Amino acid sequence: MVGVEDLSYHRNKNTLSPSLFSLEESLAELSSLVSTAGLTPVASLTQRLNDPNPRTYIGTGKVKEIREACEAHETCTVVFDNELSPRQLKHLENEFGGRDLSSDKPLIKVLDRTALILDIFAQRALTREGQLQVQLALQVYRAPRLTKLWTHLERQSGGNGVGLRGPGERQLEIDKRLMRDRITELKKEIDAISSHRSLHRKKRSQLNLPVVSIVGYTNAGKSTLMNLLSASSIYADDLLFATLDPTTRRADLGHIQAKALAAAPPGTPPAAPISEILLTDTVGFIQKLPTTLVAAFRATLEEVAESDVLVHVIDVSSDSWEKREQSVLDTLEEINAGGKPVVRVLNKIDAVPYTENGNSGRLRAEAMMLGTGEDTVAVSAKTGEGAEDFVECLRKALQGLLKDIEVVIPYSKGEDVNAINEVGVVDKVDYRENGTYIRGKVPPALFNSLAKWAVDESSS
Numbered sequence: 001m002v003g004v005e006d007l008s009y010h011r012n013k014n015t016l017s018p019s020l021f022s023l024e025e026s027l028a029e030l031s032s033l034v035s036t037a038g039l040t041p042v043a044s045l046t047q048r049l050n051d052p053n054p055r056t057y058i059g060t061g062k063v064k065e066i067r068e069a070c071e072a073h074e075t076c077t078v079v080f081d082n083e084l085s086p087r088q089l090k091h092l093e094n095e096f097g098g099r100d101l102s103s104d105k106p107l108i109k110v111l112d113r114t115a116l117i118l119d120i121f122a123q124r125a126l127t128r129e130g131q132l133q134v135q136l137a138l139q140v141y142r143a144p145r146l147t148k149l150w151t152h153l154e155r156q157s158g159g160n161g162v163g164l165r166g167p168g169e170r171q172l173e174i175d176k177r178l179m180r181d182r183i184t185e186l187k188k189e190i191d192a193i194s195s196h197r198s199l200h201r202k203k204r205s206q207l208n209l210p211v212v213s214i215v216g217y218t219n220a221g222k223s224t225l226m227n228l229l230s231a232s233s234i235y236a237d238d239l240l241f242a243t244l245d246p247t248t249r250r251a252d253l254g255h256i257q258a259k260a261l262a263a264a265p266p267g268t269p270p271a272a273p274i275s276e277i278l279l280t281d282t283v284g285f286i287q288k289l290p291t292t293l294v295a296a297f298r299a300t301l302e303e304v305a306e307s308d309v310l311v312h313v314i315d316v317s318s319d320s321w322e323k324r325e326q327s328v329l330d331t332l333e334e335i336n337a338g339g340k341p342v343v344r345v346l347n348k349i350d351a352v353p354y355t356e357n358g359n360s361g362r363l364r365a366e367a368m369m370l371g372t373g374e375d376t377v378a379v380s381a382k383t384g385e386g387a388e389d390f391v392e393c394l395r396k397a398l399q400g401l402l403k404d405i406e407v408v409i410p411y412s413k414g415e416d417v418n419a420i421n422e423v424g425v426v427d428k429v430d431y432r433e434n435g436t437y438i439r440g441k442v443p444p445a446l447f448n449s450l451a452k453w454a455v456d457e458s459s460s
């Protein structure tokens with residue numbers, strides 16, 4: 001594995017923005033990505049550069065060092081934590097191991113971070129939508145590479161003047177067209193699934209239940225929290241991107257409140273009941289994912305953008321938790337979900353190391369919460385510790401969404417009265433000649449459908 005800190009970031013507007021993460025943090029994460037992809041990391045090398053070499057990205061001394069490390073470890077793959085141009089990839093492969101004469105395949109394969117993540121995505125996508133999104137991301141990643149590679153070959157094959165166009169140029173045109181067609185086709189298929197999904201969401205909205213999406217950095221514990229809350233079993237593993245496809249469950253968090261009440265000292269008043277919710281688990285975010293690739297997951301991320309409340313799961317047992325949190329917030333902004341109410345969940349408090357003065361993870365997590373708002377809770381999704389605090393915090397966030405209503409509902413529309421009783425809060429009821437008068441609060445979706453029964457008696 002090779003990590004390079006490109007100190008020319010601030011001068012070069014075409015590269016990605018400088019990482020929030022240190023070189024070492026980013027390399028540690030690359031190591032997890034490498035393992036997740038099914039490879040075994042054997043060595044890691046770093047370099048801080050002022051001017052990346054346009055040919056090999058790294059300096060010639062480092063190229064030699066890596067070649068020697070490959071020989072020593074008998075390794076066949078070198079993974080860069082940075083994005084490399086197609087030209088750099090090719091030169092590096094030639095420098096490290098050369099090519100097999102019969103197949104022209106490199107003897108040592110060079111991958112960059114994006115290609116590695118896409119490979120993991122390809123292994124993990126289970127649903128048709130997930131697979132299509134990965135294929136689109138792959139095509140988007142390959143498109144500029146194809147053009148650059150062919151342009152290079154074209155130059156080699158003798159210029160591009162009239163009458164001098166070689167087979168390479170024609171092939172490039174054909175390949176570019178095929179790729180464009182494939183991208184259009186994939187986008188169409190994704191759009192079709194996406195409109196199916198939005199129909200599904202419309203149907204779901206008739207349930208009048210608040211929609212809560214669990215977001216967070218990859219491996220933060222989103223699926224584990226989802227399992228705890230919905231008492232269901234979703235694939236959760238110590239792998240990055242274990243979840244690629246959004247899963248939505250109807251969840252009644254009353255079971256957690258009931259458990260807390262049973263364990264509380266006798267006489268403890270029961271907590272205000274939380275309504276049922278629709279809970280969605282989503283793909284994990286990760287730093288340095290190019291915007292074009294994030295865009296390929298638009299259909300999945302629409303779920304996030306259209307939810308009422310976000311639950312942001314943060315793995316506080318990681319030293320880089322604050323940077324990861326920031327990286328997720330940046331991605332949320334990018335997908336237009338930045339303004340949503342958020343419940344911050346400081347997760348894995350059971351795994352937070354003891355501090356020098358012997359404080360437990362819980363105490364340290366509490367220290368982390370100092371100065372944070374009411375929207376933050378410390379939990380262990382694995383052991384269930386703090387689950388009831390989380391439910392209370394979420395209940396408050398959902399309460400904040402409720403809208404005041406004052407309606408008179410005709411007696412023939414009893415279902416609307418039932419809906420208010422199920423998901424809203426009733427402050428006053430009166431049975432009148434023309435229907436049921438109710439003053440109270442309801443979730444936004446129900447508010448809209450009750451608008452036709454609205455009355456205003458507040459001033460009278």
Ligand SMILES: Nc1nc2c(ncn2[C@@H]2O[C@H](COP(=O)(O)OP(=O)(O)OP(=O)(O)O)[C@@H](O)[C@H]2O)c(=O)[nH]1
Nearest residue numbers: 219220221222223224237238241242243284381382
């Ligand atoms: N110690 C500890 N481990 C946890 C906790 N929550 C989750 N884990 C572990 O962390 C790993 C990742 O958990 P997941 O729930 O798959 O994480 P995720 O955020 O859904 O992961 P992605 O699908 O990669 O985005 C698993 O090995 C879990 O068992 C926790 O509270 N404490």
